[in-house]
Amino acid sequence: xxxxFFKFGLFGDNISLVIAFLIGIGFGFFLERAGFGSARKLxxxxxxxxxxxxxxxxxxxxxxxxxxxxxxxIGFLDISLIYLTPTYLFPQIAGGLILGIGFAIxxxxxxxxxxxxxxxxxxxxxxxxxxxxxxxxxxxxxPILKGFYNATPMGQITLPQLLKMxxxxxxxxxxxxxxGGFAGATWVEKTMAARKGVRQP
Amino acid sequence: MSKExxxxxxxxxxxxxxxxxxxxxxxxxxxxAAGFGLGLVLLAAFVIAGRGxxxxxxxxxxxxxxxxxxxxxxxxxxxxxxxxxxxxxxxPLMDWLVFEVLGxxxxxxxxxxxxGRIVKSxxxxxxxxxxWRLIFAFLGGSLMGIGAKLARGCTSGQALTGGALLGVxxxxxxxxxxxxxxxxxxxxxxxxx
Numbered sequence: 001x002x003x004x005f006f007k008f009g010l011f012g013d014n015i016s017l018v019i020a021f022l023i024g025i026g027f028g029f030f031l032e033r034a035g036f037g038s039a040r041k042l043x044x045x046x047x048x049x050x051x052x053x054x055x056x057x058x059x060x061x062x063x064x065x066x067x068x069x070x071x072x073x074i075g076f077l078d079i080s081l082i083y084l085t086p087t088y089l090f091p092q093i094a095g096g097l098i099l100g101i102g103f104a105i106x107x108x109x110x111x112x113x114x115x116x117x118x119x120x121x122x123x124x125x126x127x128x129x130x131x132x133x134x135x136x137x138x139x140x141x142x143p144i145l146k147g148f149y150n151a152t153p154m155g156q157i158t159l160p161q162l163l164k165m166x167x168x169x170x171x172x173x174x175x176x177x178x179x180g181g182f183a184g185a186t187w188v189e190k191t192m193a194a195r196k197g198v199r200q201p
Numbered sequence: 202m203s204k205e206x207x208x209x210x211x212x213x214x215x216x217x218x219x220x221x222x223x224x225x226x227x228x229x230x231x232x233x234a235a236g237f238g239l240g241l242v243l244l245a246a247f248v249i250a251g252r253g254x255x256x257x258x259x260x261x262x263x264x265x266x267x268x269x270x271x272x273x274x275x276x277x278x279x280x281x282x283x284x285x286x287x288x289x290x291x292x293p294l295m296d297w298l299v300f301e302v303l304g305x306x307x308x309x310x311x312x313x314x315x316x317g318r319i320v321k322s323x324x325x326x327x328x329x330x331x332x333w334r335l336i337f338a339f340l341g342g343s344l345m346g347i348g349a350k351l352a353r354g355c356t357s358g359q360a361l362t363g364g365a366l367l368g369v370x371x372x373x374x375x376x377x378x379x380x381x382x383x384x385x386x387x388x389x390x391x392x393x394x
Contacts, residue, residue: 003248004248004250004252006249007251017295017300018300019250020301020304021304021307023242023301024302024304024306025304025305025311026238026242026245026304027239027243027304027305028308028310028312029308029309029311030312031239032308032313032316033230033234033238033312034230034235034236035230037309037318038324039324039325039338044393047393047394051232052229055236056233056236057356057360057364059237059239060239060240060243060361061361063236063241064244065367067240067244067248068365068366071244077247077248079366082253083251083253085359085362085363085370086370087368087369087371088353088370089369091352092351092359092370092371094348094351094352095349095350095352095353095377096359096378096380096381097348097380098344098345098348098381099345099348099352099355099374099381100377100378100381100384101341101344101348101381101382101385102340102342102344102347103341103345103356103378103381103382104341104382104386104389105341105392106339106340106341106344106345107341107393108338108341108342109256110349110356111256111302111357112356114302114306115308115312116309116324118306118307118309118310119319119320120319120321121323122321122322123324123325123338124324126338126339126342127338127339127345128342129339130338130339130340130341130342130343130346131343131349132260132263132346133343133346134344134345134347134348135257135260135264135346135349135350136264138350139261139268139281139350142281145351148351154369156368157369157370158366159368161369167367182233
């Protein structure tokens, strides 16, 4: 085992900030490449005319998922040292729904809004101001929300642990699901394009 | 790639992929190629730093720092702010996610500049005014901020990072994001169509 490098003390806190900046550059670069600096491109996902959000997101998820799995398998990466956000089921379900509503209304999510700001989208600047306001509202309301925020804790649990199934099998299932999803998404795009063509010749 | 026939003058995304623009911005990458690149960046974060990507957490640090500067006693009594403020030995802005998000701004700028996509605009459909689009942007952003904090992460920190690590809460979160967005889309379709 020699990775994660930071956890094995290969570099300190200050270097880690430089690395954070470099990794952020990669993240922002590919978000913009994908077209995610455009709210119209992002929200087209929710009108089924352009499924790029789904395709990009799940390609990224299965790429990193396979990488983590195989690097763990060969003994290079200690997966238990990677930080996993603990599960608090109900607040995460509620948060996901609220965030999804905000995504459809606002047109971005926080990461994509950053690259939209970089490419001079005025609505993204206003959106980011909204995110900051929303976090402030949450912070001020925290004493009231605290009970629900900490409800239904399940710890740092993964799907293989929950389902009591082998890690590799779940990885395989997720990959199969994603590939099926990609085919479905492309079919939906074609169907919607054909329908549009009929209505607006 | 979308082939929008009713492309608006606002924003340039509507005309991309149609091949009509001779000198305009370059088309977006293939979604699988961009996704693969994004996945490798995420994997690099896991391998090098032992953590994934994020976005909303950086804004939380910013809010906590600002609130602390204005009302230190108030923030000290609030557990949410206190978590981001830390021990007080170091500025809360000297934080991994803050630097990562600064990188996201830089990376978006680099990619946008290379592709000729840095165009000052307001992204909206043809049947809504700029004013209403900006009101919706602020409203959506506010909901996003609240939702992300309640869920302990946003699309980057929860869906992408937790998704790749097969976290239970992350997958529940991800399904709910899509459910919430699809349930809302019809009601605000005039903003985009």
